[in-house]
Amino acid sequence: MQQRRRRYAYFQKSWSAEFVPRTLFYWAKLYIDSFKEGEPYTNLTKCITINLVSEGFKLNTQVHSVYSILEQKNCQLLTDLLEIHFLNLAQASQERIPMKPIEKKQKLIHWLQFINADNKEERTMLAATSPILQMLNEKIDVLSLSPVERKLYESRMKLKSDIATISEVQFKSGLELGFAEGEARGSRQAKLETAKTMLTMGYPVGDICKIAGLSPAEVDAL
Known part of the structure; x- marks a missing residue:
């Protein structure tokens, strides 16, 4: 049977000291939200939080990083029930990759660049790489009309x-x-x-x- 999982996405304009404890707090709430008194703990489902940070991400220089609970010496994974993802929009904007993406990473970077785009020309160029981005771009154009x-x-x-x-x-x-x-x-x-x-x-x-x-x-x- 396929493992159940729950996801939570959060967007932050700029990095701050409270970001890490806050995302842990949201993860904890999501983790126990549907748990009922008397149920076995094995009923708890995998929870994933996805954080999009626009500016000043401090933890690393990766576009996409994933954190979980590991043993400190041998880095053995304690459980796969916890995943906290960070998507660095500023770092993604610095990436230069082909406009016809093939790999999964390339598609992710184009999607992040589209989210963080400041002008219509850049959005239109990135939208040409994906039918989904093209549809979103058309929606944005309509919302931008007078x-x-x-x-x-x-x-x-x-x-x-x-x-x-x-x-x-x-x-x-x-x-x-x-x-x-x-x-x-x-x-x-x-x-x-x-x-x-x-x-x-x-x-x-x-x-x-x-x-x-x-x-x-x-x-x-x-």
Whole structure:
């Protein structure tokens, strides 16, 4: 039977003296959290804490280090129930590795560099190495949009959904002409919604016409 385990992840902007006792405290709470009175101690499950440190990590110079309980002379492992991981984001940012990762370590470093990236260009470059990072990068880009840009983005996404829905229905029924007409209606509706949003936010009519693709008369009629 596969061994059960519990994980806890924690992010710290900068290293401090209280970090080690705090991560031990969180590990201890997690270790006994589900333990019930009267149960045998063998029911306790493996617990892993993962600490991401952005700046000033003091324990070593490794990107990823793992601590456990060892005998002091021969370094014999006492138990595998305790694992405390540290991921050094500052050290990962200094690593220079190929942009097409092959090894597991390379993927980890790219992931840490992505987390610690300060600008969009760097994030985009790192996102190209992984489908998951690419998906996360797209989510970050959407969250970074201004209110107007987000409205425009949502309008475009709605238009794509309308076109996809119409396409599926018409494909099943074989009405190609009906699809073309439905696509045109969906496109115009998205333009009108975009223009309405920009009007409520006080944009000049000229700017609205350029972005929404409508004539001044169509905008005035809204």
